[in-house]
Amino acid sequence: MVTLAEVAQHAGVSASTVSYVLSGKRSISTTTRQRVEQSIRELGYHPNAGARALASSRSNIIALMIPLRTDMYVPVMMEIAIAVATTARTHGYDVLLLTGEEGPDAVRRVTGSGLADAMILMDVQLDDERLPLLRHTDQPSVLIGLPADTSGLTCVDLDFTATGALCVEHLASLGHRDIAVIGEAPAVYERHTGFAERTLDGLRSRARETGVRLLHRPCEGGYDAMAVTLARILDERPGTTGFVVQNESAVEPLLALLRQQGRAVPEDVSVVAICPEQVAVQASVRLTSVAIPAQEMGRHAVERLMAKLDSRGTDEVVLIEPELTVRASTGPAAH
């Protein structure tokens, strides 16, 4: 294993000079720099991460806490994780993957051990037990998702309230008066996941404003659960002509069931999905949808974090504006 000292000797300079070449924290003459860089290349030198962390008390690692659960949005989580990892790399950081399993202890461990310089939390509950810790530590953090109380925290998320409003807006403007919302699994609502509730708020308030009737039903993924849910909805509100779906694994089952019942999309009923772009495009009907901008969220979170690490940038909530793309699943309401 090549060390700094060996590089220094090879280049005929002192260790500190090599260090300054590497960090750029002091000016170095061009000739010296080139000589050192040459030696680094020839010897295949890589700075030792542990030594570096010890001496500088910065690990150049950020921790990413992902949910252990896989009952929702798996591809979204994955996409965010990948975006975080690649964006972090462009800033010279690596990413440590933590699962939610350890809960608040993970936060303590990482903060206490100096393993990571900062952290990104995904799948934040409205009243998340990790939040008090984050507020107390001086370690920078960014949440992907919005808790109930965001004071003293930096958060990045899609504006789900606006998303909900946008969906109702679209259907209402097409003349739909009875709209059913097919939501995430009941468990998601039970543990008060922010985005689900905020979407609901947006849906409801815009429904009120536009005088549209709304029926919200949580739904486990899959064909069978969807069949039961749909039957109930049509039983309670036979005149339903618009659907908003916020549950990836209910999308295709819903379309299949509608087809099977002879309800044509978009002639008889309209469907708006809140889902990743790919799902909307690959579905059996190209879906009018509001995309969940996973990459953008991951990227944003890292950028915020870097700003905090450089002590520019303050606590604030970044809400990404939703965009509704009209495709082939929505049309004027039949009357």
Add this chain to the structure above:
Amino acid sequence: MVTLAEVAQHAGVSASTVSYVLSGKRSISTTTRQRVEQSIRELGYHPNAGARALASSRSNIIALMIPLRTDMYVPVMMEIAIAVATTARTHGYDVLLLTGEEGPDAVRRVTGSGLADAMILMDVQLDDERLPLLRHTDQPSVLIGLPADTSGLTCVDLDFTATGALCVEHLASLGHRDIAVIGEAPAVYERHTGFAERTLDGLRSRARETGVRLLHRPCEGGYDAMAVTLARILDERPGTTGFVVQNESAVEPLLALLRQQGRAVPEDVSVVAICPEQVAVQASVRLTSVAIPAQEMGRHAVERLMAKLDSRGTDEVVLIEPELTVRASTGPAAH
């Protein structure tokens, strides 16, 4: 930040004693140990990761390289990643998330800097450019997936050859004589991803043995691509009664299309899927399938790695035996 020295002082012992309490590498009297542990708890001490890594030249971190691409098996990747992370934690290790983006350089960087003690590589190509590096370094590694030449490497994977054979076997035993294979996207075959080709080998050789005709067609995910592919298949081989699907995002489109054409499953045609359990269960028809045991693969990989880190355990290939679960999508061939 609390240090070892502070704990030592608080407990009235030397720093080395505290260290030995922590590591258990030398015997410590019960009274001393308890006193030290008490101090650790009271002060909320967490060993500094960097210092530890520097002094011991072990970081207690394993690197996990995941594919950057998200054109296949996203949930599987995610599940593996989570299984790796949680299993690693039970061994006192954390997981560093690397994307394939950096390619072989990532291997060099991690090895050279001592950032991680070992690594797990996913999405291994048959002739992966990272392999020579792995063979040369003394850093332990485990591959999830099988390259062409496994000498000097430890690999964990589902036995895809046996998987392919099993699928044909099942359909053949039900009397199907014409089987179509709907595969991954063409790009997956073009970059010679091992599992896809090995599945094909298994399918073909068993087809030969059982005298069954096989037609293999790669397929992009989604409804439209599937429609085109299916039309071609039925054009070339109108008598096809059995399908093997190895492409998550083609499963539901296939079922929808078959339904639409009036081909009942399983009465008219049978479908076997190679996919995660969840997909098979949640599909519109409960699918006979060979499960991709993501968790098991992740767990296995970590266990192997730990064995190598303790210098028990040798290079070897662990192939997980496939299991076919019969559900509602396969039945006797119509004649």
Add this chain to the structure above:
DNA sequence: ATAGGATGTCGAAGCGCTTCGACAGCGAGT
């Protein structure tokens, strides 16, 4: 009674790096 082996604890030497203060050398301003 005494050597000899356990057993438990300590001091000190690093691990490879960053960073601070010191300082040599040089051109510019008086």
Add this chain to the structure above:
DNA sequence: ACTCGCTGTCGAAGCGCTTCGACATCCTAT
């Protein structure tokens, strides 16, 4: 000619931990 202030380089201290050899105690076997 002399001082002043740069610029570029160096030496040394120290980050918080592990680990090795040394050593003091105590118990057991002779």
